[in-house]
Amino acid sequence: MRSEKPFAGMIAVVTGAGNGIGRAAALAYAEEGADVAVFDREADALAETADLVKAKGVRAVPVVGDLTKQEEVTAAFDQARKDLGPIDMLLNNIGQTARENYSEFYQAKPETLQFVINVSLMTTLMCSRQVVEEMRERRTGKIVSISSDSAMNGDIGTVDYASAKSGVLGFTRALARELGPFKVNVNAVCPGPTNTRAMQRIPQDAYDRAKNAIPLGELCEPEDIANAVVFLSSDKARFITGQTLMVNGGRVFY
Numbered sequence: 001m002r003s004e005k006p007f008a009g010m011i012a013v014v015t016g017a018g019n020g021i022g023r024a025a026a027l028a029y030a031e032e033g034a035d036v037a038v039f040d041r042e043a044d045a046l047a048e049t050a051d052l053v054k055a056k057g058v059r060a061v062p063v064v065g066d067l068t069k070q071e072e073v074t075a076a077f078d079q080a081r082k083d084l085g086p087i088d089m090l091l092n093n094i095g096q097t098a099r100e101n102y103s104e105f106y107q108a109k110p111e112t113l114q115f116v117i118n119v120s121l122m123t124t125l126m127c128s129r130q131v132v133e134e135m136r137e138r139r140t141g142k143i144v145s146i147s148s149d150s151a152m153n154g155d156i157g158t159v160d161y162a163s164a165k166s167g168v169l170g171f172t173r174a175l176a177r178e179l180g181p182f183k184v185n186v187n188a189v190c191p192g193p194t195n196t197r198a199m200q201r202i203p204q205d206a207y208d209r210a211k212n213a214i215p216l217g218e219l220c221e222p223e224d225i226a227n228a229v230v231f232l233s234s235d236k237a238r239f240i241t242g243q244t245l246m247v248n249g250g251r252v253f254y
Helices: 020-031 043-054 070-083 110-129 132-138 159-182 204-212 222-232
Strands: 011-015 035-040 060-064 089-092 141-146 184-191 244-247
Touching (some): 011 020, 011 070, 011 110, 020 035, 020 043, 020 089, 020 222, 043 060, 060 070, 070 110, 089 110, 110 141, 110 159, 132 159, 132 184, 141 159, 141 222, 159 184, 184 222, 222 244
Parallel strands (some): 011 035, 011 089, 089 141, 141 184, 184 244
């Protein structure tokens, strides 16, 4: 009997899938019937994600690697295609702030700036580059990239991260124009403060400030972002491309 699930027979790739938003998105794709290749640097966390995906009754391929390195990007996508087939949907989810190296810009170290740009922008470009040719040729495909409402809000101490995530939005718009004639949709999701491992590690006063700035009165959950990703990857969003969807409880409007 043919599955009624909308993504049945389709292949999704989720980067940064070991925890948080990436794991939630991988499970959301699987819930809708997709087979999922999950990429991350953390082997144990990634194995847990893959097991949870398989429990949904679909195939899962975990690929451990550092996606800031071009050769590992290429190898990861080659593995996904070998084990699952042509890629229908890509979620670019990798990114991080300077974390313990956080500073205002006048104190920022060049190596920290370069690191944040590489992790939060260049991985999106390099991973997308792996799928655009086959999507053009097949005249179908969905690319969704995780940006941040910091790209709009410009929070103090996040010049590097806000710059990188603004770059993701520019990339999304330009690529959407290039791929539109080939019926490939390219969109971005901007989470606000989200209840992930990274948020749980920040000082309590910073956590409280973030939560209190959200009109809905609570942090976003990873599943909220995953729901947006699945929508933008679905036929229900067939005429949406080059767009930015804010999922932040009203913290920033755009």
